[in-house]
Amino acid sequence: MSAAATGTSNTERVFIFDTTLRDGEQSPGATMTLDEKLQVAEALDEMGVDIIEAGFPIASNGDFEAVVAVAKHVKNAVVAGLARAIPADIARAGEAVRHARQGRIHTFVSTSPIHLAHQMKKTEEQVLEIISATVAQARNLTDNVEWSAMDATRTPIDYLARCVELAIRAGATTINLPDTVGYAVPEEHEAMFRSIIERVPGADTVIFSAHCHNDLGLAVANSLAAVRGGARQVECTINGLGERAGNAALEEIVMALRTRADAMPYATNIESTHLSRASRIVSAAANFPVQYNKAIVGKNAFAHESGIHQDGMLKNAQTYEIMTPESVGIKETTLVMGKHSGRAAFKDKLRELGYELGENAFQEAFQRFKDLADRKKHVYDADIVALVDDEAGSVDDRIRLVDMEVVSKTGGMHRCDLVLSVDGREVRASFDGTGSVDAIFNAIKQAVGKDPHLVLYAVDGVTGGTDAQASAHVRLEMNGRIASGNAAEPDTLVASARAYLNAVNRLMIERGAAAQGATEAVAS
Numbered sequence: 001m002s003a004a005a006t007g008t009s010n011t012e013r014v015f016i017f018d019t020t021l022r023d024g025e026q027s028p029g030a031t032m033t034l035d036e037k038l039q040v041a042e043a044l045d046e047m048g049v050d051i052i053e054a055g056f057p058i059a060s061n062g063d064f065e066a067v068v069a070v071a072k073h074v075k076n077a078v079v080a081g082l083a084r085a086i087p088a089d090i091a092r093a094g095e096a097v098r099h100a101r102q103g104r105i106h107t108f109v110s111t112s113p114i115h116l117a118h119q120m121k122k123t124e125e126q127v128l129e130i131i132s133a134t135v136a137q138a139r140n141l142t143d144n145v146e147w148s149a150m151d152a153t154r155t156p157i158d159y160l161a162r163c164v165e166l167a168i169r170a171g172a173t174t175i176n177l178p179d180t181v182g183y184a185v186p187e188e189h190e191a192m193f194r195s196i197i198e199r200v201p202g203a204d205t206v207i208f209s210a211h212c213h214n215d216l217g218l219a220v221a222n223s224l225a226a227v228r229g230g231a232r233q234v235e236c237t238i239n240g241l242g243e244r245a246g247n248a249a250l251e252e253i254v255m256a257l258r259t260r261a262d263a264m265p266y267a268t269n270i271e272s273t274h275l276s277r278a279s280r281i282v283s284a285a286a287n288f289p290v291q292y293n294k295a296i297v298g299k300n301a302f303a304h305e306s307g308i309h310q311d312g313m314l315k316n317a318q319t320y321e322i323m324t325p326e327s328v329g330i331k332e333t334t335l336v337m338g339k340h341s342g343r344a345a346f347k348d349k350l351r352e353l354g355y356e357l358g359e360n361a362f363q364e365a366f367q368r369f370k371d372l373a374d375r376k377k378h379v380y381d382a383d384i385v386a387l388v389d390d391e392a393g394s395v396d397d398r399i400r401l402v403d404m405e406v407v408s409k410t411g412g413m414h415r416c417d418l419v420l421s422v423d424g425r426e427v428r429a430s431f432d433g434t435g436s437v438d439a440i441f442n443a444i445k446q447a448v449g450k451d452p453h454l455v456l457y458a459v460d461g462v463t464g465g466t467d468a469q470a471s472a473h474v475r476l477e478m479n480g481r482i483a484s485g486n487a488a489e490p491d492t493l494v495a496s497a498r499a500y501l502n503a504v505n506r507l508m509i510e511r512g513a514a515a516q517g518a519t520e521a522v523a524s
């Protein structure tokens with residue numbers, strides 16, 4: 001039996017008690033099926049969680065069956081079942097956890113004045129009697145009994161000490177002092193644990209536990225403070241799932257202790273490389289998305305978009321990361337390309353995509369990337385490929401689009417006014433067409449004084465979404481020669497115009513006449 005199971009004190013080790021399947025499931029909407037619970041339990045067990053609280057057996061037959069199933073399934077962890085300070089609850093919890101290799105009955109009763117007066121409708125003396133009787137009952141069923149003082153952090157310390165003393169005397173092996181409503185602040189939480197541990201007879205024979213809620217966003221800070229104050233078990237959940245604003249997040253506690261071992265010299269048994277997978281499993285099972293900026297397991301926890309950070313990351317990852325992504329089971333850091341990215345990251349991205357551009361081409365591509373990122377929320381690799389290919393394919397173009405205005409009217413004409421640059425000279429044209437693209441292509445033909453035959457015109461989305469770049473392809477034929485043009489732009493009409501121009505430029509190069517004809521046509 002492990003130290004956690006027997007209640008042996010251990011000054012260095014912090015036991016991880018996961019309550020995702022019990023308190024986590026109390027989140028509105030987070031109900032899990034039996035299969036999902038087993039999947040979560042397996043992930044927790046493989047990860048090295050010391051105690052898995054599998055449910056509240058008296059709550060329903062389904063909860064009872066789930067605790068039994070988890071108890072039978074789990075190979076290493078202690079499996080706990082929750083029970084109120086009511087004989088029937090304790091008997092039912094005992095019945096469920098007896099199937100575990102190591103079972104624990106976790107019984108609790110309120111101790112704060114507000115709970116005693118309004119929820120329990122009991123006096124302090126009555127609750128003391130209940131503690132003695134119910135903990136003794138549980139201890140008769142198993143040698144592994146946890147007792148919790150519900151709303152401990154709003155309980156006067158003298159009364160709390162009397163409760164704890166009686167629970168220890170009645171046979172509790174773990175004493176949990178929950179911050180049930182997330183009211184504590186770290187300094188007073190640490191002091192509460194220190195004070196109770198110092199003054200209660202027998203405190204050295206049990207393990208003290210913290211169970212913190214996140215109503216003020218302090219659950220993890222309070223849990224760590226409790227450890228400083230002498231707690232050696234921390235109750236937490238994957239992704240911080242739990243009642244109201246949630247419980248302390250397991251992954252945050254584990255990584256805080258690991259990353260700041262210099263300041264907090266306590267070890268857990270958790271294999272941290274499993275954290276990311278466990279987060280995904282719980283998120284899917286509970287149907288609870290993980291917020292992007294969630295510490296440790298959020299999508300952005302190891303992602304960098306700003307140029308200065310990306311530059312630092314490329315030089316040395318420790319400039320902006322205090323943990324490696326691998327240490328929590330994430331394959332690698334992501335440098336997200338966006339409007340805040342700089343040249344260092346852009347160059348690195350180009351290299352990754354297989355491009356080595358000369359300095360001028362690079363600077364031009366970077367400028368186009370910045371322009372694109374200003375207009376587009378997500379710049380994907382495919383966008384950058386399209387942008388660079390487009391740039392490379394049109395670098396020698398002598399006829400370029402300078403400006404274009406298209407007016408379309410339902411059931412009416414479509415008008416295109418455009419300005420081209422031909423060998424650096426401005427040329428204007430206007431055309432009414434039967435559609436926007438028709439108007440654009442005809443305006444271009446008018447401006448360049450050529451009338452190639454349109455063989456193909458196609459537009460694809462480079463990526464998904466309404467802000468995706470459009471990749472336009474045009475194939476033209478003139479006097480038996482064929483030339484293709486491509487362009488990618490967030491605006492489909494601009495992409496179409498640029499693809500058409502790109503093909504016109506190539507037709508001219510291929511004809512060996514360069515832009516001579518166009519220049520002449522335009523001049524006449």
Ligand SMILES: CC(=O)SCCNC(=O)CCNC(=O)[C@H](O)C(C)(C)COP(=O)(O)OP(=O)(O)OC[C@H]1O[C@@H](n2cnc3c(N)ncnc32)[C@H](O)[C@@H]1OP(=O)(O)O
Nearest residue numbers: 026056058059060084085086108109110119120150180243
């Ligand atoms: C802080 C926590 O997370 S505590 C755990 C909270 N989790 C849950 O409540 C989930 C599961 N709960 C349930 O399924 C149900 O509430 C049950 C089965 C436990 C009880 O259902 P019901 O018998 O219908 O009671 P109900 O939920 O309406 O009220 C709770 C009763 O438990 C009593 N109670 C609450 N905590 C305790 C306790 N620790 N010890 C003894 N009695 C308690 C309340 O005073 C109330 O009793 P009353 O009906 O005599 O006033």
Ligand SMILES: CC(C)C(=O)C(=O)O
Nearest residue numbers: 108148150151178180
């Ligand atoms: C039952 C106890 C441990 C609890 O969940 C709480 O006080 O928040």
